[in-house]
Structure formats: structure tokens, C-alpha cells
Amino acid sequence: MLEVKDVIKSFGKFMVIRGVSFDINQNEVVAMLGPNGAGKTTMVNLISGHLFPDEGQVLLAGKDISTSPPYQRIKAGIARNFQLTQLFEELSVLDNVRNCLFSVQGKLGRFFKPAAAYKEATEQALEILEVFNLAQFKDELGEGLSEGDKKILDTAMAFALKPDFLLLDEPTSGVATAEKFKVMDTIINAIQARGTATMIIEHDMDIVSDYAQRVMVLAEGEILADGVPVEVMESEAVQETLFGVKSDDAVRC
Amino acid sequence: MKNFLFTPRAAVYAGIFIVLLLLPKMINAYHLSLVETGLSLAIMALGLNLLLRYTGVLSFGIGAYFAAGAYAVGMLNMYWPEYYTFETAILASILVSAAVSALFGFVCVRHTRIFFSILTLALSMLLFAVLEKAYHITGGSDGIRIPIPTFFGHEFEGMRRFQFLTGPYYYILLGIFSASTLIMLAIVNSPFGKALQATRDNELRAEMIGVRVRRFRWYAFVIAGTFSGLSGGVWCFVSGHITPEICNWVFSGEVVYMVLLGGFMIFEGPIVGAMLFTYLRLYAVAATEYWMLIIGATLVILVLLLPGGVTGGLYDLIERFKPKGRAKAGAEVKHA
Secondary structure (H helix, E strand, C coil): CEEEEEEEEEECCEEEEEEEEEEECCCCEEEEECCCCCCHHHHHHHHHCCCCCCEEEEEECCEECCCCCHHHHHHHCEEECCCCCCCCCCCEHHHHHHHHHHHHCCCCCCCCCCHHHCHHHHHHHHHHHHHCCCHHHCCCEHHHCCHHHHHHHHHHHHHHCCCCEEEEECCCCCCCHHHHHHHHHHHHHHHHHHCCEEEEECCCHHHHHHHCCEEEEEECCEEEEEECHHHHHHCHHHHHHHHCCCHHHCCCC | CHHHHCCHHHHHHHHHHHHHHHHHHHCCHHHHHHHHHHHHHHHHHHHHHHHHHHHCCCCCCCHHHHHHHHHHHHHHHHHCHHHCCHHHHHHHHHHHHHHHHHHHHHHHCCCCHHHHHHHHHHHHHHHHHHHHHCHHHHCHHHCEECCCCCECCECCCCCCHHHHHHCHHHHHHHHHHHHHHHHHHHHHHCHHHHHHHHHHHCHHHHHHCCCCHHHHHHHHHHHHHHHHHHHHHHHHHHHCEECHHHHCHHHHHHHHHHHHHHCCCCCCHHHHHHHHHHHHHHHHHHHCCCHHHHHHHHHHHHHHHCCCHHHHHHHHHHHHHCCCCCCCHHHHHHHC
């Protein structure tokens, strides 16, 4: 599905990503872990098209998209959310999601009929809001939501783009603990219904172990480990990097 | 579509339209010509607000496209008088202003915020310099006279300018103004309009849901420029004479003032602003030679006490007296 080949990215003299390669298959939910500054968000930006790699390739379904602008990648089936929520704050919650659907349907350029008169997009947007438990806020402005709901809306927008490959950058940070698993269940159920491949960046180990089928650990711009969660977590090098402890005194998660 | 046709807002629109239709019977010719100035400037103010309110960029050079539209009419009469009719003149003003704004916009939309504003200002002053210095082509600071045109083969021969303006021309202008308003209303509520607002609220996110941000901003720039050009095209007949002053940044600044006065958060704000400004300037000029001082003082008062402009204040007032009293007036304003 998605293939990353020997990608290198530097900011000035500082090399953030040092030759990373991996691939993610259809239906797979992969978690990417790593300490702060490991290059996780840079990796998300390279895949979503916000940044272009200096060297190496990003391929989606065999097609090289390394230099494609974001709108082409979205058409090709990549969508992302944001670690720090990025909404259209002065548009209604419904409009936030409906804009994504217009994008998928190629209707963003339509300039005559009112947006509300597009029945199909409106109904689909309402369905998505229903799925994410945001339907009661449909007429509120984006800025009126609570932080947790903003985060959920952010993810709902990525989901509304109907991606084949979904990038989730800390989808549950800022969401109330009680809600976290509900949100993740919603996302994962929806993803699996569509056969979407997913890469989740997450700090919360409970979520990683519950939802990810595979874990990659990124440290200083390189892949340190890649495999089944239990095995990766057992690895000494990983425990040192992630928790700063050796395996003897590690707190098991 | 029914939901959009039978709303309180639509009823107010219809009411105002009927009043405007009957206006020639209600007020004298002098005031009618002032209303005509207001109506033509309102088209430009609507265009400017597409950029300011819906795209989130402030143009300080909207006068350039107004001038492009007006000079298209003037120069059509100067060089190809055999083709000089109202319909060709309006067509020329639309085409020329669209072309100029497409060119200038291509440069400007690469930036936002102050950089955008300064670029629009600089480019408009460039055009101003050309209009003023190229004396043998544009008439320089003497400007160009705009005679009464024919209208779809109908000649107004023997009619004085004043009779033409307060007679048939008022209805032509009202028609163009109404059509422009409805078209702009459709644009801001369409998926395209929502995408523009998305780029305004969050450029990064807009890009990441597949909006081609610069291109959409460019489209908005060209639409705004074309509205200004059309505005210049219909206004030059009212004024009868055009000079490069309409391309000067001072004039562009006045348009920004109109939009702020009327209230840029509300769709109809710029229209109200253009009307009020036309009268405000008239009375300020009549009252004192320091009329700019009055305009400036009103702007300060406006920013401090009525940041939502006249319409914004009005909406707040209506909200306050609504039975259910949804307290947050500001939030309501933003929906409009």
C-alpha cells in the first residue's frame, strides 16, 4: 500500500530523517513510537506532502508520490490529522466536515449552488458527525467546541477524506481518558470497514498495545525496531530509547 | 432551494429592492444620483469584502481594478467610438479588469497578511503612475470624458446627462447591482466560498484537505477584481469623467473604510457602508474643508466602539431583543 524507501530529510545542516525505509500493507494498523525529536512528525509531513524528501521515495500503491503536492496525494488516497488540532474555527462543525467531502467529490470549485443544497455531501457529513458523536454540535462554530471535541473533529475530518492510507498523529492526545478508547474504537472500526491502512503516532502505550498490529520505533531519524508490539517492547534497545531504562528494571506496560 | 428563498433575509431583500425600485418617485434627482454613486461603489465593496471577510486578506489596491474597468470604458470611446455602447463598455470593463486582476493577483496571492496588502498597494500605484504619465494614451491627469452610451440599440439622444442618469440609467444600474449582489451571495455560500473561508481560517489544514490554497485565493482575487471593474464600469457613467485618482491608494483606502463602516462581518455590510460613505463624505465636505478629519475621527470611533460596523451593531441589537436572547451576539454575527 504505502512504501517509504531510503528517505532522507535535513533542515539546514541537521539531518532529521536518516534513510528510513518501511512499508505498510492494506488493513494494517501500525504504530510509530519514538522519543521527542525522533522525527515522527517530520515523517508524517513527508508522507502527507507538507514536506518533500531530500532523497528517497514515497510510493502509494506503487506510484511515486515523493514530489506530489498535498492535493494530489489526497486524491491518491492519503489523509492525515494533526497533533495540534487544525480546524476551520470560524466555520460550523458541519462545514468543517462537509468541506472534506466536497474535496473528495471534486466539488470544491463549485461556486453557484449553496453548500447546504448539496444533499449527498450534507448527509454524508452528518453521518460522519454521528459516528464521531459530534452531531449535536453540527451548527456550532469550530472554535466553540471543547478541546477534546476539537481533537475528535480533527480526526473526523481526516476520516471524511475517505483515505486508503490514514496518518493519525496522536489522535487521542487532549481527549479525556474515559473517551480515549471510545474514540479509538470508533476510528478503528471505521478504518477496518473500509480496509484502510493506518499509521498511528502515539505516546499512550495502552492504545498502542490494544490497537496496533505492528510497532515501529523511530529514534534519531532511523528505524530502531519494527515488529509485533510484544517483541518490540521487549527489546533492550527500545526500552532504553523510549523509557530510559534497561530491561531489568523496566516497568512492564 | 426552497429553504433559501423563503427566509426573513429574503423578505428584507425583496422589501429593499421594492423601495429602491420606487426611489426615483420618492427622492429628488440630486439625491438619486448620490444613491447611484453608492450603488456602483457597493459592487466594488462587495468584491473587496470577498477578499477581506471570506479569504482573510486585505487589499489596499482595489482601486486599480476599478480604474481598469473605468478606463476600459473611457478608452473604448476614445479609440473605437464606433463600438461604444453600454453593453460593449460593460463587457470591456469586465474583461479588462479580470485580465489586470489575474496578472496582479498572480503576484499578490503568494503572500498573506501585511505583505499581501503592501503588494496590492504597490501594484495599484504602478498602474496609477502609468495612467497619469502616459498622457498621450490615457489623457494623463486630465482624465477622459465619458459620454452617454446607447443601450442595446436604444439611443438617448437629446437627453441631458442629468435626465439620463436619473431616468433610464438608474434602473439599469439597479439591475446590475442586484445581479452582482445575488451572484456574490451565491459565491460566498457555495462550496467554493466555504473552501475560501477554510483557507482563511487555517491555510495548513485547507491544504491538507485538498484545497489548492494559492489557486483558490487567486480565483477570489480575480472575482474581487472583476466586481471592482464592473463597479468602475457602471460608476464612470454616473461621474461622466474619470481621472487617475481612482487608481490612487487613497481611493482604495476609502473603499476599505466603506467596508469597515458598513461592517465586514456581515454579507450586506459593504453595501450599507458604500451608501453611508457616499453621504458621509458629502456632508463632511459641505461642513468643513477639513473633511478628512471627520472621516478619520469616525473611523477611530468605529474601531473603538463599533468594531462590527453599522450592520454588526444592528445585528447585535436585534439579537439582544430576540425573545430567546441567545447571549453571544458576536457568535451570531460570525454566522452571517
